[in-house]
Every structure is written in structure tokens, then in C-alpha cells.
Amino acid sequence: MQASSDRITVLGLMAESECPWRNGKGKGSSKLNVTGGTKKIKGKKSDFFTRLDKSKVATKTKVPPNYSGKKPIKKEKGSCASEGMGQLVVWEENDPGDSNNDLEEFTVVPRSRDYNVNVPPIRHSNPSGHDNDSNVTRTKVKETLRLFQTVSRKLLQEEEAKLKDRSTTYRRIDLQAAKIIKEKGKLVNTGKQILGPVPGVEVGDEFQYRVELNIIGLHRQIQGGIDYVVHNGKILATSVVSSGGYADELDNSDVLIYTGQGGSMLKNDKEPEDQKLERGNLALKNSIVEKNPVRVIRGTESADGKCKRYVYDGLYEVEAYWQDMGPHGKLVFRFRLRRNENQPELAWKKVKESKKFKIREGLCVEDISGGKELIPICAVNTIDDEKPPPFQYTTKLIYPNWCNPIPPEGCSCTNGCSDSEKCSCAVRNGGEIPYNHNGAIVEAKPLVYECGPSCRCPPTCHNRVSQRGITVQLELFKTETRGWGVRSLNSIPSGSFICEYIGELLEEKEAEQRTGNDEYLFDIGNNYNNVLWDELSTDAHSSPCEILENGGFTIDAAQYGNVGRFINHSCSPNLYAQNVLYDHEDKRIPHIMLFAVENIPPLQELTYDYNYMIDQVRDSEGNIKRKECFCGSVDCSGRMY
Template identity: 40%
Template structure:
């Protein structure tokens, strides 16, 4: 496994002021902070506009500190004990470090981490993700899962470190930790927003800030990641292209530790050498002098803006500006997160992690408004995956002008033949295979007639006028609580969900009618070298959102045995892994929050034939780490032996990312996984 590489303490190195003036490359006025005769403004963090919302007492800073709006939950039992084996041995320590700090090493041993930095030597290369490692799983995992912070006041870390190398297994390990943490955050946010909407009413002008409350509760329970070290470079488990809807989620994961400021840095008073160091920035168009062309970025420093984000005074070389200059001086890479407005987003902006950049130049200039600003030129480090923001913009073009974006490769612009509410693309730029066209497309599963007949005996409907409430018969069938929030997102997974059916008097816009509305996300079936045929999304999919039904022809056990002898492709719904049990599991926040046992399903003993009639879902590939979960739903009949197989997003899925399912155990006879591919 990888190790945490410390930085050298600069207290015993040449005068930092001399180093700053000689290496910064700034003008004479910049070395003192402002040019001669400039007015010195009050230094404020480089901020970005807060999400547009209405309400009172919803301060971001109030939630970032100890929240007084909700009582603290009991302590979490997931906090790690002890950190004696958290840090790996130093791979290589320079002669200067050993000679200057021999006494300190004797006192603290090889596990000491100094909260300062060392100038990056010529030819330094970032460690690759495939580097060999020899550290066990538990060592770095204790570093990632932070201990419960002090209830008195939350403190940012005072130590600077870099994760040196991660092997393939370690990457999977930390990716799973990040996914699980994000799942808790998303499900908790949806739960809190739903509870607040119940309290104040759906039509209330007050906007619920579930993102702030969720992050506050997770911090109190010690569920924030990477909080014991201020990490330089890549964050374990976070990939280029990962998408976030809220700034506070960046704080929860340790990707960017400022809830509103655009520059995250180790402050000077926390650093042993008295110099701040920048570790990440957010670029979201808040400053008029920013220039963004993707791999090269001209980033404007902070300060000198009024409440309307207009430049009104000159900037000064302090705080984040000085941290950026120091990172440039020492060759320290910074993480870049881009924020921009995106259609169908649940928040005012989406944030995409675009990888590591290096600051190659900085200078003091006159901005467009006529005031002095600091500018920093950042160049993206080579060898990283494609920019996530560029992929999202490309997907946006595919939805409007597909032939302009990709002139060749399209076989069909709607293989559903208008049976779905949105078209389903078919794309193959690899070979001449057109197999998805050679079957009948169905948007819903076909069940034997006796299924509805036997289930209708217990079919009852509600008498709700418009939207159902928690006291109606449909709510009681669901254990007294609906599974969806008011936006149609899965709030809590269950063994089976009873939606309102044909006998219910509620409107079609009822919150308990989600899956029966069909596919609303634009999907594309495509040819892949890795998975054969696969499915990717052209839209941005929010965690918990409904995707589509897994459609085929339902068969009894006897029918399945006959067809399987002919070699027909069968899917066994009872073998899908129960990922629904993970979604909405808030037991780490609320200890009395248990997995729902009602309503329950008997063991499913039917199969689905997808050899001749199927839909787009049948081309979703198998994965042990899926981003889609299976949820069983009933709405047109009450036969528990034949529920419908519905698919929901297990995480935020960016555009052009392939969908994946865990199909479960292999077939007992053939030993192969029974999937369409």
C-alpha cells in the first residue's frame, strides 16, 4: 500500500523571505503585497456565490462550525482506535533533513510527519497509481477514516502529507470507502430534506439545506474522510471526473476543505516554517479575470471584491494568494475542481474534479475592472485521464447535435421505436455488429396472465385527492413510510416497494408513482472492447434517481427449466445482490436506524427470458462494484412472487459513464453468470 511522504521543515533552511523574493517572479510591488500607492483592501477569502436559496438562519459558516439546529447524535462506533501504525516509513529522506533533524527523529522515530514542505527537486515525478506497495490494508485505512473530532470546535489539520503510491488492491479499497461515505451523505441529505419539507410543507418558500445539515451530522459522528492530514496531490479513492452537487460534499471527502473559499491551503500559523501552502482550488467563473482553456488556466487571486463579487479594490499578497505563490515556488501541485451550471442539476452548480495542476507562473497585473489583481498560471500535469468537465460538455453536445460531435458510428437514434419517452441511442464504431436491432424492444416486463389474477385479490387503492400522505393505505403497505422523496429519488431501499396503482385516486404526479412513469434518462447502447455491449448515460444521474426497468418475459420455474435446455438467455431476479439494503442505511448517524424488514418478499423463484424481447437494461454489464442497484417494485398487481425489477442509481453518475450491475451468483449448472452479454 502507499505511504504518506512528509515534507521537510524549512525553519533551518535559507531565509524564506529571501527565497520568496528571488523565486516568486513577481513585480516589485507584488513582493510587498501591493504596488506603490495602491489602496490595501480588507483581505477576504476568495469566495464563490452560495447556492441561490431563500430562508433564514441558514449560514454556511454556521453549519461548518458546530450546528445548533440539531442535537448531536450518539458517538459512532466506527472511529478508529490509535494511530501508531498509520504512517508508513519514509521511503527516502534527504541528507539535509537527516542532519538538521536528527534529534527530532531520535525523539519521535520514523513515524514523525513534519508540518512543512520541501522544495521539489528537478525531475520530480508524481508516483503512479500502479506503483508496487508492500503495506497492509489496515495501515492506510486508519489514516483515511478520521477519528471523531472534538465537540468543542472543529480544527483543520496542521500537518502536510502526500500519499506516495497505491497498488491496484489499495485503489479499490479506498474507492469503496469513498463510495460508502458518499452514499451515506447522499441518502442522509435526501432524508433530511424530506423531513424538513414535511415540517414546513412542500410549497413553502423556505429551501431546505440538507447538504449543510448532512455534512454537520457526519462531522459530529466522525465520518469525514482525510481530516487528520492536509493532503497534497491526489486524494485516495477520488478519481478524475468524479462529480459533486454540493460544496460541503467536497469538505466531507477532504477534496477541498473550504465550504465557500475558492483556495484551500495550509495556513501560515499552522505551518512550522510560517509559510502557507495551497493544496486545491475551485474554478467557477466568480472572477472576471480568470481565463480557462482546459489544460492551461489563468487563475485570479482572492480579495478586493464587494458583496456582488465585483472587483472594487486592489489585491494583496496574503492568505490564499501567498499560499499559491509559495506552492509555485516549491513546485507543489494543486487539485483543480471546476464548478459550472449544468442542465437538470439539483443544485445551482455541479463540481467536477479535473486532476492535478502545477503553478508555473504568477504576477501582479491590472484587471479588467482597473484594479490590481494577482494572476497564477496553472498547467495540467500530463498522464492523467481526460478532463471531467470536458467530457460533460461533450455529452451536452451529443444530446443536441450528435452528428456534429460524432459524425460516424451511430446505428440508430432510437432502438425503442418510440416506446420510451426518451430515445435510446445505438452506437458502434468498432465493428459491423448490429445485434441490438434484431429483437423486439419492450419497455415493461411481460408477466403470465395468472400473475395479475392471483394478485388482484388483495389489490386495494387509496382515496387521496392529490398527493399521498403517510397515513394512507399505500403508506401502510410500505411499512408506514414511503420509499421516495418529493423529487422521486429513492430515500430508503426496501425488499419491495408498493407504488400507487390503477385503483388509487391520487394524481399521476403523486410522490409514490415513480417507476411506472418509465425511462426519463437518455441512454446509449454502445460497443466496447471490455464488456462487448454496454450502456452509458448521456445525462447526469443523481444518486438515488430511478433509471429504468429491467424488462423481459417472466417465466415460472418449470418454464425456465425447459428454455434453459435450449440455451436461451435467462436472467434470475433472485440472484441480484441486495444493494438496496445499503441505500439509506443511516445506522452510523442514528443507532436506532435499522434495516427495514417490512414489507418483505418470499424467495423469488422465477426467471426472465431476454433472448427475444428485452429493453436497454439487458445490455448493462456486470461489475462487483456497480453504480446501479436493483429495487423490486409492485404497482399493477400485488403478486409478491413476481415483482418488477427496477434500477436506481447507487451514486452520482456523470455523463458518458458506463452503467454496471452486480448480477449475483453464477448459474449452478454452467458456472457462468447469466447475463445478456
């Protein structure tokens, strides 16, 4: 990119019609190929995932250490341990977690198939080339998780499409996705169990599925709450998951009273019995003597009880254990774990404490939207006395007088857009609805078509997501080095819609004249090579996108805008910009919608990649301009441009 003036712009995604490798003009493919085997299955949707085959086999290939001396038996299909997976081998009269059922030993094996998914790049290019081992490992962990989450949403999309077929059996998409990740060689931290911190995993990381803990080596047990390893002849605990299966107590962030495993406490078809000092229970007891750190992962349910999330709380030390009378009148083991010092403060604790006070600490503006958003967006400053800069808040893109976009022809789906072959909006999206029923975008696309004002489907249609506006609780906050930033008080699942980038729509020529507010200019359309789709393409640079005859367009959020104007750049972002059309059909001026590219914990700053190119931004005299980057990520290139 070479700017002809002092204007600095932020780049959006590319319109599909102008993208060469989307129209056969280029040699590359914009898909990341995720292959679950060698045989390719042909389907109706050649550009996207091929459908999963229904048949599968659950196998257990190795026998874990049997500290009880009991023989394994087969557990019948339909049990808790084998939900949607056929038959498997588990240990008799013990919790499913008593076996060391990691992916090496417990796998769901689908038939060979090919999958194609678009996953936004993990980080901005690093021109310095200085990557240390910790940076690379963190990047690999995030790449694996992003790929898993995208594949999971794709599998969920297939399951939701079959809801009208009542005879279809529900499948465990999490285990299916984990199997695909394993076959692609994307598992990280494999090999010998790790005592202490896991490379690439940070305190506060959040997960939607239990199996995510397995694929990154944080907790190998897919079902068991206590993971352990043999070390110097003793079994020692490596990690525990406190997920509410037992009466675990976590009154504060420093002490956890953890209930041992076993005793058939969670089985309805077996008589409860006293827990035994074996396997995980014995490992926790031994860890008291050895004083080795134990990783704690906390599982909590959402407010509506529809989903669960897991949060890595950090390293703890097992201090003591005792026996207590359990809820079924049987003896259970209790273990007291205390959190190690000098670890990052837990976000969930800070959010919980902030809710105790009527007035938020550092609150300087109660609602920057002035009531225009459904959920108020407050501004918090604990750094100094500065308030957010003045601007006119708007929830709609402002079009110039000469621009009158034509409304699109809508679909005729009166009962919701469930038929991907008959729904015209689904057809324009390649024969599928681009969102899951929970509102998560399935994968990154050059262009997404949502149902619009002319569609006959109801407002509850799951192809109406970004147009509904902000649904997460955002807040503006003053950063230490980068001015104002945006974060959320909620946990944000991967694929969630965050907000639109809103402002005044300008022609390129007019935007060139507004050089005083460069940081609020966002280029849209297709008059540049876009970094995101370049990286998704295997040969993108061989055929650059064509430049429009009339030039491109820019969104200027300097005077008119929304909360999106405050979202900062990062070389390792957790959001990405997605082109969306719903109220018109002009691909040159799509809406710029920001979506979460990974699970985002509360209070983590929301960022996206501004897509500047180093040494390619020039002033009006042709001189290369430089601007340092202060994003603070492990992948920071040191420069924005």
C-alpha cells in the same frame, strides 16, 4: 444458491412480505444505523429516520491563521455565510472562504439523535481476500459518499414533508448530513492537508454538494474557493473550486484562468476594494515557484439552473499570475493554471466535442427502441463493425396468459400525495413517500409502492417515478472485453431512476428449460437468499427466507426486452435493483427497477451486481460452474460465479 440445471440467473431484491427480518422472524436489522449522538428520539416512524430536532448551534472551535492581521467579528444570522445555520465567526472584510472553515472548525451541531438508512453494499464480496491500500481507500471514499447522499435525501424528505407548514425555517441539509457523517467517524483523508492527488478520489468524480469535497479531503474549505496548507514555512495552494462566483474562464480542459479571492466582490452590503496578495491568493502565487500540483474542482449549474454539481478535473500547475481590472472597477488577481499531462480525458469535454458533429462517431443504430422510448437510445461501436444483437424491444413487462395481476386499491389524494398519514400509498411505504420531489429514491427498501392507475392523484404526483419510464439520455456502446454495455450522456445524480429490467415473466420451471440465453434471465420474488439484504442485515444468514410453495419467477429478456438487458455486471456497481409495485399487488412478481446508487459522470458504464455466489452455481449434473469476471473494477473478485 444451487441451480439444478445449466441455467444462470441474475438475482433481484426480496419481496418485503417474505423477508424474515422485516417480519420479526429474524434477529437482524436491515437498517444501517447512522447515529448523530447517543440520545434516541422516538417518533411515528420507528423503522426509518427519526426526525431532526429543529434546534442547532453553529460554532467555530479553532481560529485559522490570520495573514491579514484583522480581528474576527460576528456575522449576523441570515447572511450568505450563515444560511440556515445561526451565527458563526468569519473574518471581517474578506470572502467567507478566507477562513479555513473545514468541518473541524466550522460545524452545524444538531441535538443528539439516531438515524437509520438503508445503503446498498459498496461492492461484491472478494473471495481472494487480496485488497491493497488503494482499493480499500477508494472503497472507503465511495462508502462515505453513498452514506452522505442517502442521509441527505432522508433529511430532504423531512424538509419536503414540512412544506405545508409555512412557518418552518429551511435548514442546510448538506451541513446536517456532513455533521452526521463526522460523528459516525466516516470522514476520510483527515489529518494534515494533502498536496497532490487525494487517495480514493478519481478524476471525473462528481458531487452534488460542496461539502462532499470536504468530507473526503478533496477540498477542506466549505465556502472558500482556494484551499491551502503551510509547507516548509510557506502557504501553498492545495485545491481550487471554480464555481462561477467570479469570472473564471475554462475555455478548454487544459487551461484555467482563475480569479483570486477577496475584495468583497461577492458582498452586496460592502464596498468593493482591490484584492490583496494574502491567504489563498498568496498560496497560489507561492505555488508558481514551488511548482506543486493543485487540484481543480469545476462547479457548473444544471441547464434549468436549479442545482449545481462539482466535478474533479484533476491536477493542474499554476503557471503565472497578474492583476487585472475587475467588473467593479477594482483590481483582481488572475492565475493561469495548466492541466498536468497523462491524466484521464475529461468526460464533459468528450460529450461537448461529440455535440459538435451531426453524426456521432461509431453510430451504428440511431434508436434501438424504434421510437418506443421518449428519448432515443442510440448504439455506438468504435471497436469493430458489429451491431447489437436482434431482439424485440418492449417497454412493458410481458405477462403469460395465465397471469392476470389484480390492480391495487388506489389512494384518494386528489391534490397529490403530501399527507403521509392519510395517503394509503404512503402508509404502505411505512408512513412516507419513498421519493424526494426531484424523483430521487430516498433509500433502498425491500419493496416500494408507487401510486398506480387506481389512485386519484395526478400524473405529476412525486410517488410516480419509475412507471414514467426512462428520463436520462442512455446509449448502447461496444466495450472492449464485455460485449455491449450501457452508459449515459448526462450526469446522473445519486438516487435517480435509470430503467426497468423488462422481458417475459416466466415460472421457474419454464425458465429452467431456457438454458440457451442464461445471461438474460433475472430471478425475482423470494426463493433465494438475497445478497443485498443479507449484507444490510446484521444477522441475515441465521434465518433464511422461506421458499414459495409454487416456486419463484424469472424475467427473460432474451427475445423481448429493453435497454436493461444490456447492462453489465460489476463487482463495484453504480446501480442497484429495487422491487417496485404500482399496477398490481402481487409481491411475488414485482417490477425490477434500476436506480443510481452514487453520482455517475457522463460516459461511465452503468452496472449492477448480478449477485452470483462463488462456487454455488452448478450444471445439470451437479458440477460447479465457473465464469471469469471482466468488470475491471478495483474490487473485482475475478469470478462472476
